[in-house]
Amino acid sequence: MTTPLDDLFVKVRSENRAALIAYIPAGFPSVEGCKKVIKAFVDGGVDAIEIGFPYSDPVMDGPTIQAAADQSLSQGTGAREVFDALKTASGLGVAAVVMTYWNPIEKFGVEKFAQAIADNGGSGVITPDLTIEESATWKAAVAKTGINPIYVVAPSTTDSRLPKVTSQCGGFVYAASLMGVTGARTSVSSGAADLVARIRTTTGLPVSVGLGVSTREQAKGVAGYADGVIVGSAFIKAIQDAPDEEAGLAAVRELASELAKGVREGR
Amino acid sequence: MTTVEDLAGHFGPYGGRFVPEALIGALEELDAARIKAQTDPTFLAELAELHRTYTGRPSIITEAKRFAEHAGGARIILKREDLNHTGSHKINNVLGQALLTKRMGKKRIIAETGAGQHGVASATAAALMGLECVVYMGEEDTKRQSLNVARMKLLGAEVIPVTSGSKTLKDAINEAMRDWVTNVETTHYLLGTVAGPHPFPSMVRDFHKIIGEESREQVLALTGRLPDAVLACVGGGSNAIGIFHRFISDPSVRLIGLEAAGDGIETGRHAASISGGSPGVLHGNRTYVLQDENGQTIESHSISAGLDYPGVGPEHAYLHDIGRAEYRGITDAQAMHAFALLSKTEGIIPAIETAHALAGAIQVGNELGPDAIILINLSGRGDKDVQTAAHYFGIPL
Numbered sequence: 001m002t003t004p005l006d007d008l009f010v011k012v013r014s015e016n017r018a019a020l021i022a023y024i025p026a027g028f029p030s031v032e033g034c035k036k037v038i039k040a041f042v043d044g045g046v047d048a049i050e051i052g053f054p055y056s057d058p059v060m061d062g063p064t065i066q067a068a069a070d071q072s073l074s075q076g077t078g079a080r081e082v083f084d085a086l087k088t089a090s091g092l093g094v095a096a097v098v099m100t101y102w103n104p105i106e107k108f109g110v111e112k113f114a115q116a117i118a119d120n121g122g123s124g125v126i127t128p129d130l131t132i133e134e135s136a137t138w139k140a141a142v143a144k145t146g147i148n149p150i151y152v153v154a155p156s157t158t159d160s161r162l163p164k165v166t167s168q169c170g171g172f173v174y175a176a177s178l179m180g181v182t183g184a185r186t187s188v189s190s191g192a193a194d195l196v197a198r199i200r201t202t203t204g205l206p207v208s209v210g211l212g213v214s215t216r217e218q219a220k221g222v223a224g225y226a227d228g229v230i231v232g233s234a235f236i237k238a239i240q241d242a243p244d245e246e247a248g249l250a251a252v253r254e255l256a257s258e259l260a261k262g263v264r265e266g267r
Numbered sequence: 268m269t270t271v272e273d274l275a276g277h278f279g280p281y282g283g284r285f286v287p288e289a290l291i292g293a294l295e296e297l298d299a300a301r302i303k304a305q306t307d308p309t310f311l312a313e314l315a316e317l318h319r320t321y322t323g324r325p326s327i328i329t330e331a332k333r334f335a336e337h338a339g340g341a342r343i344i345l346k347r348e349d350l351n352h353t354g355s356h357k358i359n360n361v362l363g364q365a366l367l368t369k370r371m372g373k374k375r376i377i378a379e380t381g382a383g384q385h386g387v388a389s390a391t392a393a394a395l396m397g398l399e400c401v402v403y404m405g406e407e408d409t410k411r412q413s414l415n416v417a418r419m420k421l422l423g424a425e426v427i428p429v430t431s432g433s434k435t436l437k438d439a440i441n442e443a444m445r446d447w448v449t450n451v452e453t454t455h456y457l458l459g460t461v462a463g464p465h466p467f468p469s470m471v472r473d474f475h476k477i478i479g480e481e482s483r484e485q486v487l488a489l490t491g492r493l494p495d496a497v498l499a500c501v502g503g504g505s506n507a508i509g510i511f512h513r514f515i516s517d518p519s520v521r522l523i524g525l526e527a528a529g530d531g532i533e534t535g536r537h538a539a540s541i542s543g544g545s546p547g548v549l550h551g552n553r554t555y556v557l558q559d560e561n562g563q564t565i566e567s568h569s570i571s572a573g574l575d576y577p578g579v580g581p582e583h584a585y586l587h588d589i590g591r592a593e594y595r596g597i598t599d600a601q602a603m604h605a606f607a608l609l610s611k612t613e614g615i616i617p618a619i620e621t622a623h624a625l626a627g628a629i630q631v632g633n634e635l636g637p638d639a640i641i642l643i644n645l646s647g648r649g650d651k652d653v654q655t656a657a658h659y660f661g662i663p664l
Contacts, residue, residue: 055562055563056432056563056564057432057437057438057441057549057550057564058441059286059287059441059444059445059448059550060287060445060448062445063431066431070431070432073563078560078561079561102285102548103547103548103549103556103558103562104561104562104563105562106547106548106562107547107558107560107561107562108561108562128287129285129286129287129548129551130285131283131284131285131286131288131291133275133283133284134283134284134285151288152287152288153288154287154288154289154291155289156288156289156290156291156292156293156451156452157288157289157291157292158292161291165288176287176288176289179289179448179449179450179451179452180289180448180449181445181448181449
């Protein structure tokens, strides 16, 4: 059985382009506002949506996403809001996944969490701090529910370790473009292309690149060698910098449609 | 009986490695370096020489006879880690890790600090060994411990106040981990407690186990027998594991960790992760964590910046579960009572962290009575806490 995410990558491969994957934390800028952002993503041409589970100690995230997570948590966002946002996204016909640090999964109940992802139309979960060594219970839950387990690999991941991680992935492999935390940067690290090439020697799965992508030009560049382009902080910044909600949503749509052009120009 | 972690750093269900993939290479490099160093005579001799000529080891023991009158008349023996250079046990671990840093060819260390003791110790080792040093410290803690901030700066370290989250130790660790993810090629994260991802809990314990090894011999020499109980305060738990470890295989010796109960565990305003928390994952390892129903970390509260942490080392979580060690909560008020008592009966001003262990000794001494021998890890001195204590007791400054 395939997930909507699996189907998406078959489709974009047939169109000879990369997929655009957009990130938003659940409950940001508010519970209802998040749903509007999701709609704006879809209107702007986003192919897949990553719903973030805001977490109190996000060590992989830079200041932009930290601030968004704090804002969301202060409004009481929990698992229910995450699954609601996931359902909103999948209901709009795009592939939807959750990105979460491990502890909220463990606290919710590992198998129950995987089941809730499937029940709300989600394709999978990105787990940035779950190492393959600690993944036994997750692996079992994922197998049972048929969702995609998406692990992150880094430029520092050695050639000998790489196949061990990518062989556990489903949906796509998340390639961190650089050594660092999330956040917009003026250029995408040149190490990203090298990492994607190394990943491809270990797996036939699609590879998506995240960390530091914020512009159409950057999306175009990454789309030249990757199957998916992941953008997060740039969208959040667009919302934070807007004078009001309407302007924020307009900025999100505009950025999404620019990036959607970028992922079609790379090859 | 002894507790031995597996090769991936699991203490029963606790410990392990929950970190971004970017850090795996550095953690494996560190694990290989520390395992090699454990049996390398050159490394061991270098560390022993530093401890003899710089730390001031072995640290002495002091029998606290006047304090003991308030603790059921039990014999109270203090292991004087407060007399180490930089004023606490933290130097044991820092010198070990700084030597490893040099062996790994790295030139920069980063550290987190709560009370400032680990930050000062790290800045000291960096100065001694010519390493660049950046210390992350919660903004709240930089105010509570301004003297230690000044000490770190005098030692040549850069102190970065952390303004995210609760602005305390847990957020300083988050920020240090972000720095490490970014600069891992040139930088060693000199983690200051027995928490974090493998190999930190094992490695930091091994650098501190000298406390228990020395004091076991010293108590035997003084009293002719093993102590009935060994007590230490527990935040992350490094000084406690350091003194407990050699005694784990002595079944007659009770091991008692004293957690910070803040305003009282029942108030929810505390830092007692084992007594008042539940199993979860925080800062790279599975352990007892203060968390809500969504797995979000709950902010801890303690008068002691060094114990103000919502997690605890995974080995303590395991020792608790298997019943080899006991953990109790000590409130701010109980700790400050013991702080004043030791100062006035023995002429020793303890760190407020350490005062939690002393308050535990008052309880345990009264429970065990005058025939008991109680060994306490006097993990740090209270110079840094004079301002907090003066404020607490209404002494004008």
